[in-house]
Amino acid sequence: MKHGAARWIVTIAAALAAGAFMLYGVAGLAPFGSYHGAYGDLIVRVAVAQRHALNVATAINFDYRGFDTLIEEFILFTAVAGVTLLFREQLGPHERHGGDPDVDYELAPESDGIGWMGFAFVPLGALFAIYIAIHGHLTPGGGFQAGAIAASAYALVYFGQHYRAMKALVPHAFADALESIGGGGYGLIGVAAALVSGVFLTNVLPLGKTGDILSAGTIPAINACVFVEVTFGFVTCLELFVKQTRKTEKSE
């Protein structure tokens, strides 16, 4: 127990030090509700006129700071690649090959209600995701949020219909290809803009009428790329996680 007491002392000391340091930091901030950031204020004033996008946060993400978001997309892509790499066929010392992991093994019969609910909610979720994605520059939402919704719809397939349906709905190669198209498409839009105007990721497409779905130039195009990448990145992760749980169950 001596060891435990020492750990508590270190924990509390570290927590107090970190907390005090952070409190010292936030004490220098403007009081809550009275901040006026020059950059944010300026963008709110000019964004709608300059980019014809009503959602200013989206305009920042996919246009003004589009380069940051491109890098963020690469972080996502790298992380999904990391998950795929770590989940390669590897067997621990206590495991053995348990046959084809893609074949469903016997499961307790489940309620029809859950299965049918999956059927109802998967298309609904996918539709909602597409709606959120294409209105990203007009209303709250955008490619990232829509991708998370679409991936949640995909997770419902597993709850309702088992792993086999999950795999049949989105084959692995298909998800990989679309994820790459999403990630690469964003970069290619940037390169195309550079070829046309000389500046990487400039908004070169016609801006259209403010409030239309096809407006705001490259923002909806980039938004769509992000949507596809996030959706299929998460789909790949989900499929791999579910496959892993099956594998460990089987080897016991």
Add this chain to the structure above:
Amino acid sequence: MNWIPYGVSVWMFVIGMIGITRSRNVIHAILCLAEMQASTYVLLIAIGYKNGAHAPIFSSDVPVGTASVDPLVQALTLTDIVVATVVTALLLTMAIQVYRLTGTLDPEKLRPMRG
């Protein structure tokens, strides 16, 4: 009253840190890390807030020019959330592999690290 949102952020960070140091389960530690990252969302959004201002999304009901909160920190928060999510996914992958290779998720039993 003016400091409460900042205080919440500090509290979330510190409590997550205590959770990680006291953790006896790797998955618990990963969730604590996710919670620590959530403190940055609170801080960023709190910094950008302006009394009486709208969301930076305009429509026919909220005409352009209405006072709005800082959209920059909101965009940053979005980036933050995505990165936090993928980091969590990656860490959970590692947790599964650790469990498969060692049969435990207790960081105490995982020491010393083996190459």
